[in-house]
Structure formats: C-alpha cells, structure tokens
C-alpha cells in the first residue's frame with residue numbers, strides 16, 4: 001500500500017486536535033448521571049452568550065422563566081448550575097452550606113485585588129464586621145448636601161453617597177475619613193469604580209479559566225495588576241501616615257491599630273503581612289462602597305417617584321425624631337416605614353443581582369446530580385421579582401414588609417423558601433448586611449427629613465445601566481435640593497433667612 005507520509009501526519013494531527021477539542025470543549029462532565037435539565041446551547045461555547053449579555057441577570061432570568069428554575073448550563077466544558085427557585089436556594093443553603101462556601105475564583109498571586117489574601121476570594125471566612133457607624137460622617141453628609149442646597153447647585157446623588165460611604169468605611173477602619181484635600185479620597189473612589197468594571201471580567205475569567213489555561217491564555221491579568229498597583233500606592237501612603245500618627249499621639253483602638261499590632265508582633269499566633277492588611281482594605285472598600293452607594297441611589301429614586309411614600313416617611317420621621325435634630329441610627333428601630341422602604345429597595349434593585357459560589361464536591365440538588373467543581377449561580381434578582389412568590393413584583397411597595405420583618409423571616413423558614421436574598425445566604429453571606437441596613441437607612445432618613453427634591457421632568461428614569469456587575473442606574477440621579485428643616489449642627493454653611 002502506498003501511504004503518503006505527509007497526509008498521514010496531517011490525519012494524525014487532525015485526530016489529536018479533534019480529541020483535544022472534544023475533551024476541552026464538548027465533553028460533558030459525568031455523562032450518564034441524572035443532571036438537571038439543560039436549555040439549548042451553541043456548539044463549543046455552550047451557554048457563554050448568556051453570560052456575555054449586557055444584562056446578565058436578566059438574560060439568565062429569561063432563560064429560567066422559559067426552561068425552569070433549576071438549569072444545568074455549560075461554557076466550553078465548565079459546568080454551571082443556575083438557580084432561580086426559592087425552594088432550591090433553601091435546599092442548597094441549608095444542606096450544602098459548607099460544600100458551596102468557596103467561590104473558586106482564580107487567586108492572583110501578588111495582587112491586592114482578588115488576590116490570595118483577600119477574603120472575597122478566600123476559601124472560607126467567618127468575618128463579621130462591627131456595626132460601627134460614625135455620627136460625624138453623617139453630619140458632614142448633611143452639611144455637604146445643605147451647602148449645595150443653599151448654593152442651588154444640582155446634586156448627583158451617587159457622587160455624594162459614595163463620599164458618605166467611603167468616609168464611613170475609612171472611619172471604621174482607621175478612625176478618620178479619606179482626605180479630600182490631597183486627592184486621597186478622589187483616588188480611592190476612582191479605584192473603586194474601576195474595580196467594578198474589572199469584576200465582571202474577573203467572574204468570566206473565573207469561569208473560563210480552566211479551558212483557557214489549557215491553551216495558555218490568562219485573562220485580564222495585566223489590567224488586574226495595574227489596578228492592584230494603584231491601590232497599593234494609595235494604601236502604602238495611608239499605612240505609613242497612620243503609623244507616624246500612632247507613634248506621635250494616637251491611642252490605638254481602630255481596626256487598623258489592631259491589625260498593625262498583630263503585624264508587628266513577632267510572637268503572634270497567626271502571622272499577618274502588610275499585603276494581608278492592604279487586601280482586607282481593598283475588599284472592604286470595594287465590597288462595601290459600590291453596593292451601598294447604588295442602593296442609596298435606587299431607593300431615593302423610588303421614593304421621589306412615589307410621592308405617597310415620601311409623605312409617609314416624613315410623617316414617621318417628624319413624629320419620632322422631630323425637626324430639631326438629625327435622624328440617627330438609634331432611631332431606626334422606631335421607624336418601621338423607613339426600614340421597610342430600604343428592604344423593598346434592595347428587593348427590587350439588589351446591588352448584587354447574582355450570587356456566585358462553587359460546589360466543592362458532587363451532590364444531589366432537587367433530585368438531580370450536581371458534579372464537583374460546578375459553578376453555582378443563584379439569581380437573586382429573578383427570585384426577588386418572581387410573580388409566584390411576590391404580589392406585584394415589579395412595583396415598589398414597602399408596605400409588603402410592614403407586617404413585621406421577623407414574621408416574614410419565620411414564614412420563609414416554615415415554608416422552606418429563600419426568596420429574599422439581597423445579601424446572599426449561608427456562611428459566605430455578606431458580613432456587611434447589618435452595617436448596610438443601618439447606613440443606608442440613616443442616609444435615606446437624612447435626605448427625606450431635611451430636603452425637598454426637585455427633578456427635571458415628572459419621573460426619574462429607572463432603567464438599568466448595561467454591562468455592570470453591580471446594579472447601576474443608567475441615568476444617574478440628579479436633583480436640586482431645597483432645605484426643609486434647619487437642623488442646628490455645627491456648620492460653616494450660611495443659611496439664608498427666608
């Protein structure tokens with residue numbers, strides 16, 4: 001037989017390539033197991049196009065309403081379990097909490113952002129933050145808004161909210177606000193915004209990492225390292241200045257003092273490095289700042305669009321707090337309407353619409369087999385707008401939470417449902433939830449108590465911005481403020497007599 005050696009080699013190479021393509025891209029894990037139903041997919045890329053959608057949470061919501069609330073997706077050969085059902089979410093967080101307590105994102109050695117020292121990407125954590133909230137930050141938030149109101153300047157709520165949130169996080173960590181004078185605060189805010197853009201890419205990189213690593217591609221590493229370097233610069237400066245101040249006069253009681261104490265202690269049981277401290281700050285700045293800023297903006301926009309809620313909140317605040325002092329966090333338990341408004345805002349506009357985890361081991365969920373290393377995506381956005389579980393789910397109706405939040409929580413446990421999860425659930429749930437409820441509540445309280453809000457047009461446009469990982473308003477909320485009550489706080493603002 002006459003065999004052309006070159007053709008034979010090409011044939012062998014083609015066979016090898018097909019085998020590699022099959023095992024990298026096509027081969028479904030655990031063939032033969034009773035996997036959850038899977039919607040139609042595209043060749044090779046599987047369901048990747050849904051994850052690349054500019055509104056990923058809504059694209060996945062559509063998929064679930066068409067094909068069911070428990071779906072098995074794949075991107076190349078990476079398996080993903082998509083959950084949009086309160087009863088399945090309940091089952092997962094009650095029976096598989098430890099199994100899904102990792103996120104299995106790529107740990108980026110040497111990076112402060114999503115690096116191996118941060119706790120967002122760490123294998124597991126039990127961190128709980130204090131409820132620390134500094135009155136002085138809230139007062140300066142009020143004075144800042146008042147200043148703009150008096151000057152009749154238009155106010156971009158997201159910008160002001162971000163200053164408030166950043167200062168609160170800085171106060172919590174190091175007992176002082178980020179300095180506006182030397183540009184420190186501006187730099188931190190800029191980095192937080194940049195980090196949000198990177199997160200979406202990072203999530204994709206997490207899902208696509210394994211198939212792409214096999215062919216030698218590492219996604220977004222350079223962008224990540226650039227942002228990490230910039231954070232490093234700002235944080236190094238803060239650390240050095242802080243240490244100098246401590247040596248001069250400061251009596252250490254802040255989180256930073258405690259961390260520096262352990263860092264400097266040669267005999268400490270658990271040795272922490274400077275990178276540990278910086279990564280923790282990056283996580284707090286990032287996880288706390290953006291979510292909370294957007295929550296304030298969405299909720300305030302809903303209140304302005306629904307004047308009956310504004311009136312109701314004012315009545316409540318005026319009768320409990322009065323008009324001569326600023327609302328404070330200790331008032332919140334006596335302001336059920338305000339609390340319900342915050343809860344409803346987080347239901348309709350959850351800043352983190354998708355919760356991501358990884359199944360460490362194979363298990364059974366809803367009667368189906370879920371293979372080990374499957375990425376879990378819980379679509380909180382879809383669940384909190386599911387007409388089967390919420391009356392008028394698209395409407396902003398704080399009344400639904402007025403019946404008493406405790407009893408609705410008990411209802412969920414009795415019915416074995418998890419339908420309200422703006423902060424995730426289980427051991428990796430958001431550790432900042434209490435702080436967020438308090439801080440968002442008081443910020444909204446100040447805005448409602450002290451100002452009238454004028455907008456251009458009749459209604460605020462509530463569209464979502466495309467391509468964001470944190471739920472963001474497409475048209476930032478811009479208002480002109482008119483002082484409603486004059487609260488006597490120490491101020492340099494000159495209030496004109498009317």
Ligand code: HEM
Nearest residue numbers: 120287288291292295352422423424425428429430432436
């Ligand atoms: C309205 C404000 C906030 C919302 C909606 C929110 C939401 C979330 C969600 C959904 C998660 C994922 C939970 C899960 O996987 O089950 C999360 C994680 C996290 N949040 Fe928040 N968050 C907010 C504010 C904060 C604040 C103020 C802080 C701290 C200052 C914070 C720190 C964190 C951290 C560190 C994680 C990662 C926890 C871990 O992986 O163990 N968050 N947040």
